[in-house]
Amino acid sequence: MAAITSPESSPQPRVYFQTPPGSEQTEIPVRKQGRVTVKYDRKELRKRLNLEEWIINRLTELYGCEEEAIPELEIDVDELLDLPSEDDRAATVKELLVDCYKPTETFVAELLDRIRGMQKLTTPQKK
Template identity: 70%
Template sequence: STGPRVYFQSPPGAAGEGPGGADDDGPVRRQGKVTVKYDRKELRKRLNLEEWILEQLTRLYDCQEEEIPELEIDVDELLDMESDDTRAARVKVS
């Protein structure tokens, strides 16, 4: 059995989305699109935010990562916010 998952939304047209989904290009090609779209600094920023989100959710739900209920969080929206407090307030509203 699989545990609950947190889904991070990507902008429309990003790898893995659209009419054909991730199956159109296959995993190798999709990886290439991600690295072209985001440079290393942007990828690091996104990864740090995703790790922060998981940390906050494990605190909020007082559980392990695998026990977090399924949620949809728009990473791009959170990246545009100025502070962790603003991000936390937005995630609580979701």
């Protein structure tokens, strides 16, 4: 490696590195810096992920089938958090589970207990 400084080109000396002649230049994969496009609280995201896994496990028990065979339904936690009361939340979840043949009261109560105190995730505005 050779260091070259040039006082004429800039007031501060600069150092440039060159590969010595005769050595093979191996390409080192350059890892690009990830760009964070949305900022959320990491703990809140972990809570959401755990909640989603719990919901899927409970729905597979309620419907008595594998995850892929669960009827198409979406339990949107943010929509539930927007509702004014626990009764409204419970009614909304029960409507989603209307075609489930097993009792859903325990699931609904546990779900409402788990989302209590959660924050609504909102997408930050772009600057």
